[in-house]
Amino acid sequence: MNERNEQWTELEEINCAQIAAQLRAAPERVYGDISGNVMRMIARRRLVVRGGIVSFAAAAALVAWIVVPSGVLPVEPPISLQGLVCEEVSPTDWLLAAQEADGTWDPARWGGSGAYAYAVTGFAMMALISGEAHDADVARAIWTLRAGQSPEGQFRGAGDRLMLNHAIATVALLAAYETGRFPESFTVVDGAINYIRAMQNACGGWEGGHAAELWLVDALGRASVLGWPDRGAHLRRGLRQLEAAGTPFSAAIAEASTISAKRLEVGRTCEKWIAANPGIRGGGQVYAQSVAAR
Amino acid sequence: MDEEEQKAASAAEDIALMLQARDGDLDAFSRLVEKHQQAIMNFFARNGVYRDVEDLAQEAFLKLYRARRRYKPTAKFTTFLYLIARQVMIDGIRHSSRKAKLFERYGQEAEQSEAAPAMRGECEDAAAALDVLTWRLREAVVLVVMQGMTYAEAADVLDIPTGTVKSRVSEALRRMRIAMGADRP
Numbered sequence: 001m002n003e004r005n006e007q008w009t010e011l012e013e014i015n016c017a018q019i020a021a022q023l024r025a026a027p028e029r030v031y032g033d034i035s036g037n038v039m040r041m042i043a044r045r046r047l048v049v050r051g052g053i054v055s056f057a058a059a060a061a062l063v064a065w066i067v068v069p070s071g072v073l074p075v076e077p078p079i080s081l082q083g084l085v086c087e088e089v090s091p092t093d094w095l096l097a098a099q100e101a102d103g104t105w106d107p108a109r110w111g112g113s114g115a116y117a118y119a120v121t122g123f124a125m126m127a128l129i130s131g132e133a134h135d136a137d138v139a140r141a142i143w144t145l146r147a148g149q150s151p152e153g154q155f156r157g158a159g160d161r162l163m164l165n166h167a168i169a170t171v172a173l174l175a176a177y178e179t180g181r182f183p184e185s186f187t188v189v190d191g192a193i194n195y196i197r198a199m200q201n202a203c204g205g206w207e208g209g210h211a212a213e214l215w216l217v218d219a220l221g222r223a224s225v226l227g228w229p230d231r232g233a234h235l236r237r238g239l240r241q242l243e244a245a246g247t248p249f250s251a252a253i254a255e256a257s258t259i260s261a262k263r264l265e266v267g268r269t270c271e272k273w274i275a276a277n278p279g280i281r282g283g284g285q286v287y288a289q290s291v292a293a294r
Numbered sequence: 295m296d297e298e299e300q301k302a303a304s305a306a307e308d309i310a311l312m313l314q315a316r317d318g319d320l321d322a323f324s325r326l327v328e329k330h331q332q333a334i335m336n337f338f339a340r341n342g343v344y345r346d347v348e349d350l351a352q353e354a355f356l357k358l359y360r361a362r363r364r365y366k367p368t369a370k371f372t373t374f375l376y377l378i379a380r381q382v383m384i385d386g387i388r389h390s391s392r393k394a395k396l397f398e399r400y401g402q403e404a405e406q407s408e409a410a411p412a413m414r415g416e417c418e419d420a421a422a423a424l425d426v427l428t429w430r431l432r433e434a435v436v437l438v439v440m441q442g443m444t445y446a447e448a449a450d451v452l453d454i455p456t457g458t459v460k461s462r463v464s465e466a467l468r469r470m471r472i473a474m475g476a477d478r479p
Binding site (some may be wrong): 016 | 331332
């Protein structure tokens with residue numbers, strides 16, 4: 001008697017064979033074919049791995065060129081490590097290939113710091129939402145952000161850079177919501193905005209430094225345009241805090257005469273910040289490719 | 295060819311395809327995905343994960359692909375696959391705050407009352423009666439009874455002794471009988 005028949009006999013002995021038979025006879029649900037998606041995702045990953053090998057080879061050549069005395073080993077210097085990667089894959093394709101299975105991006109795997117995972121995910125989302133072609137990929141990121149959100153609206157595990165991570169992820173979520181293609185993101189956006197409001201201090205600022213404050217006010221500004229009323233004057237107080245902060249961008253915000261103009265100036269400052277920082281160490285390749293894909 | 299011989303032939307084909315995939319043959323891996331995708335998605339659904347089963351299945355197969363070099367044909371391919379799928383399912387449930395509540399509910403291993411009087415006779419069919427089970431009982435009965443694994447194969451997937459699988463399956467079916475009112479006089 002084989003093992004399965006033995007199992008069946010045992011179940012009969014405990015008078016459960018009938019229920020087991022019913023369970024075995026329960027019809028299987030037929031789902032859509034996922035094999036195409038799986039193979040496409042594998043193909044993307046292989047592309048990135050190949051890109052990685054090319055850049056590793058280029059890096060090795062660069063090291064050899066620098067370390068080995070000229071004439072001993074005639075190695076041509078690489079033209080550009082960045083260029084080699086980009087020749088293989090466009091920034092958008094690179095981002096899609098580097099997206100984790102849960103929809104987020106992990107900068108620690110691409111030369112950055114894991115402390116900025118939410119911020120980097122936000123930048124990557126903003127780079128992908130310009131067209132509709134990658135909506136499914138953005139939706140996966142939104143889903144994971146929602147899954148990682150506490151009842152207070154905080155993104156769990158955002159770590160030491162909590163408010164900067166929170167701010168940029170919220171701006172990205174708002175940008176996605178603004179397109180009208182992700183209505184399901186409402187709850188996660190609403191929670192994220194509530195958390196920003198709850199964490200604002202009496203002076204109108206937040207912990208996390210001026211960069212975090214800039215993005216947080218940008219998030220509040222975008223939210224006000226999209227219909228989140230500023231009943232607690234959180235946006236106004238945030239703007240006043242930025243004006244009083246004495247940073248290079250404070251004067252321009254102070255000079256703007258209306259709340260709307262100040263809000264636009266904050267948005268422009270965020271854009272300038274990105275343009276002035278095409279690469280930052282903590283963001284690694286994911287941030288750099290996100291900027292390049294904009 | 296009887297059912298057992300068909301299963302043996304299918305298992306041998308799985309191993310051959312996985313070995314080819316391990317050596318870089320994407321066509322072989324694609325055939326494995328096509329062959330097992332419905333079973334894996336039904337495995338998730340039968341364990342109470344009704345939404346996002348396609349996403350979870352995709353993730354499971356991607357993990358399988360990444361782990362292909364670790365595969366050794368000492369065990370059945372399906373054992374390796376379900377081991378990965380189960381981990382993906384648990385991670386998926388943990389990562390979702392909404393589903394985390396579900397996980398807690400299923401994960402509570404506080405013994406339910408033996409007779410489960412509130413549930414007695416409430417379920418009309420066996421599949422619905424799965425909902426009365428705790429997480430651990432449910433996954434055991436799903437693997438053995440619905441996915442057709444032997445106790446030993448399920449024990450490998452669940453990383454528990456074979457005897458524990460047997461007792462969980464028996465207990466699960468006993469509770470389901472009660473829930474379905476089969477014990478009513």
